[in-house]
Amino acid sequence: xxxxxxxxxxxxxxxxxxxxxxxxxxxxxxxxxxxxxxxxxxxxxxxxxxxxxxxxxxxxxxxxxxxxxxxxxxxxxxxxxxxxxxxxxxxxxxxxxxxxxxxxxxxxxxxxxxxxxxxxxxxxxxxxxxxxxxxxxxxxxxxxxxxxxxxxxxxxxxxxxxxxxxxxxxx
Numbered sequence: 001x002x003x004x005x006x007x008x009x010x011x012x013x014x015x016x017x018x019x020x021x022x023x024x025x026x027x028x029x030x031x032x033x034x035x036x037x038x039x040x041x042x043x044x045x046x047x048x049x050x051x052x053x054x055x056x057x058x059x060x061x062x063x064x065x066x067x068x069x070x071x072x073x074x075x076x077x078x079x080x081x082x083x084x085x086x087x088x089x090x091x092x093x094x095x096x097x098x099x100x101x102x103x104x105x106x107x108x109x110x111x112x113x114x115x116x117x118x119x120x121x122x123x124x125x126x127x128x129x130x131x132x133x134x135x136x137x138x139x140x141x142x143x144x145x146x147x148x149x150x151x152x153x154x155x156x157x158x159x160x161x162x163x164x165x166x167x168x169x170x171x
Contacts, residue, residue, distance in 0.1 A: 003056055004064055011052045011068035018048075019076070019090065091140060098136035111138055122146055 052065040079086040095107050097118065108118065122130055125146040135147040 003054075003061070007053055007056065007061055007064045008068050010054060011065045012072060014048045014052050015069055015072045018044075023090070023092075094140055095138040096135065097138055097144070098130070098133055100134060101131060107138075113138065113144075118144070 049065075052068075053061045076086070076090060080090050081087075095111060097104055097107055097111070097113065103118070108115075118136060119130065121136065121144040122133055125148070127133060127146060127148050132148050133146055134149045135145075137145045137147075139145055
């Protein structure tokens with residue numbers, strides 16, 4: 001087999017694997033990178049490098065693998081934009097966590113969001129009481145948006161992040 005065709009096929013397989021893995025393990029985790037996550041990304045990239053290029057450690061082999069990844073990413077983004085099927089397949093949807101005074105406890109649990117995290121988002125948006133929240137949405141990127149009924153409140157951006165305390169509670 002042509003060595004460059006082999007690199008193209010291997011790189012495509014690794015790319016598709018990573019897309020599926022991110023979909024299964026949750027893309028929202030990308031908005032919350034901590035030290036362990038960065039280490040994981042570095043180790044994954046190192047572990048799949050040989051799977052993409054095989055025994056070809058040349059500059060041209062590495063560039064061919066990188067080019068395939070860029071091209072695949074470009075194609076996937078075009079397909080997501082053009083076709084709803086691909087958008088549903090590759091992108092997570094925003095989730096309503098709280099609507100008109102009622103929390104969706106099943107959604108909160110499925111997204112591993114504690115009451116304390118939701119309250120932190122509410123407070124960071126300048127709202128003192130959860131009764132004043134009209135809508136709380138877990139966005140596609142893992143951030144929580146809060147909408148209140150009060151037009152005088154300044155709306156801010158809350159970036160959901162994991163801290164040691166919430167990581168310890170999960171274990």
